[in-house]
Amino acid sequence: MIESDVFVQALQDIGVDFFTGVPDSILGGIIAELMERRLYTPAVREDEAVAMAAGAYMAGKIPAVLMQNSGLGTSLNTLISLNYIYQQPCILIVSWRGQGGKDAPEHLVMGEVMPQFLDTMKIPHRTLTEKTAIDDFKWVAETFMKKRIPVALNITKGVVKGLHP
Amino acid sequence: MRPEQGTMQSRAMAMAALLELLTDQPVIICNGFPSREAQKIADRPTHFYMIGSMGSAAAIALGVALSKPNKQLIVFDGDGNVLMGMGTLATVGALKPKNFIHVVFDNEVYGTTGNQPTISNVVPLEKVAKAAGYVNVERVREREDLVYEFKDMLKKDGPSMLLVKVNEMVEDAGRVILDPPDITKRFMQAIR
Numbered sequence: 190m191i192e193s194d195v196f197v198q199a200l201q202d203i204g205v206d207f208f209t210g211v212p213d214s215i216l217g218g219i220i221a222e223l224m225e226r227r228l229y230t231p232a233v234r235e236d237e238a239v240a241m242a243a244g245a246y247m248a249g250k251i252p253a254v255l256m257q258n259s260g261l262g263t264s265l266n267t268l269i270s271l272n273y274i275y276q277q278p279c280i281l282i283v284s285w286r287g288q289g290g291k292d293a294p295e296h297l298v299m300g301e302v303m304p305q306f307l308d309t310m311k312i313p314h315r316t317l318t319e320k321t322a323i324d325d326f327k328w329v330a331e332t333f334m335k336k337r338i339p340v341a342l343n344i345t346k347g348v349v350k351g352l353h354p
Numbered sequence: 355m356r357p358e359q360g361t362m363q364s365r366a367m368a369m370a371a372l373l374e375l376l377t378d379q380p381v382i383i384c385n386g387f388p389s390r391e392a393q394k395i396a397d398r399p400t401h402f403y404m405i406g407s408m409g410s411a412a413a414i415a416l417g418v419a420l421s422k423p424n425k426q427l428i429v430f431d432g433d434g435n436v437l438m439g440m441g442t443l444a445t446v447g448a449l450k451p452k453n454f455i456h457v458v459f460d461n462e463v464y465g466t467t468g469n470q471p472t473i474s475n476v477v478p479l480e481k482v483a484k485a486a487g488y489v490n491v492e493r494v495r496e497r498e499d500l501v502y503e504f505k506d507m508l509k510k511d512g513p514s515m516l517l518v519k520v521n522e523m524v525e526d527a528g529r530v531i532l533d534p535p536d537i538t539k540r541f542m543q544a545i546r
Contacts, residue, residue, distance in 0.1 A: 207421060222444045232413075240410035240417065244421070275534040276535040335464075
């Protein structure tokens with residue numbers, strides 16, 4: 190399991206200096222760490238968060254947006270009609286609720302279709318594992334720089350330490 | 355008579371009066387006719403023209419304002435856009451960026467799609483902003499009041515909202531010419 194502070198430090202090490210989003214339990218430890226470092230700007234909806242990220246990018250920041258995968262649905266239009274077509278990249282840290290069909294009912298459909306959903310939205314994505322973490326962060330940074338569009342790092346349950354161990 | 359009884363000023367007239375008072379401040383302009391009119395009245399590299407993502411103007415501006423706290427940031431928004439992204443009034447009100455001036459041109463209709471009514475005739479958006487935590491809010495109709503209050507807001511710490519009641523008149527203005535990636539690049543360079 191990756192410690193939350195190691196995860197946040199890895200993002201800072203690749204240059205991320207603007208963090209916003211909407212919480213999820215899987216991301217609880219990461220958000221607590223970001224708040225402790227006074228780096229986190231809370232948003233009220235995921236589409237608002239990705240629009241804030243677009244503004245921050247244009248002001249010279251490297252933005253990351255944290256969200257539950259349900260937020261991908263909420264932010265779909267903003268991601269494609271703002272961030273994507275204007276080439277305003279951001280790093281989406283997306284918790285994969287409903288993965289493998291084991292979650293509350295509201296998460297099961299998105300949990301099942303999430304990879305195809307991201308493919309359809311033309312958002313490059315990868316799922317973080319402890320073994321491949323160094324490569325995963327490198328891939329995120331390279332894709333961000335090269336493609337200049339939103340890129341997603343999916344976080345499954347238990348890979349990054351949460352609030353309640 | 356729609357909108358509000360006796361509103362003579364068009365959005366383009368109001369926008370021109372405000373653009374005269376601005377120099378190199380970044381301006382985020384919402385999608386639909388506002389971006390097209392701003393491009394026609396005065397196309398500046400400091401303008402960010404939205405063409406999609408309705409409801410996001412204030413959120414984009416907030417991202418810029420928080421990242422550039424020493425630059426005064428202006429948003430040209432519309433009533434339909436504010437209603438769609440109303441949660442952002444709360445985010446702005448809570449975070450209280452001092453460098454944030456939110457101008458809302460309120461014509462009470464969705465102009466680009468055929469003047470279907472919004473609900474801003476019964477929901478006073480400046481009062482919503484005030485309740486959410488904006489520091490200064492004003493509602494104006496006449497050109498003299500508009501200029502006076504905007505000049506005042508340029509001098510004050512925000513966040514501020516200036517709601518301008520305008521009529522439904524639309525300027526004969528073409529679509530935004532620049533490609534979206536070029537709008538991004540030009541704006542980034544201009545506000546560096």
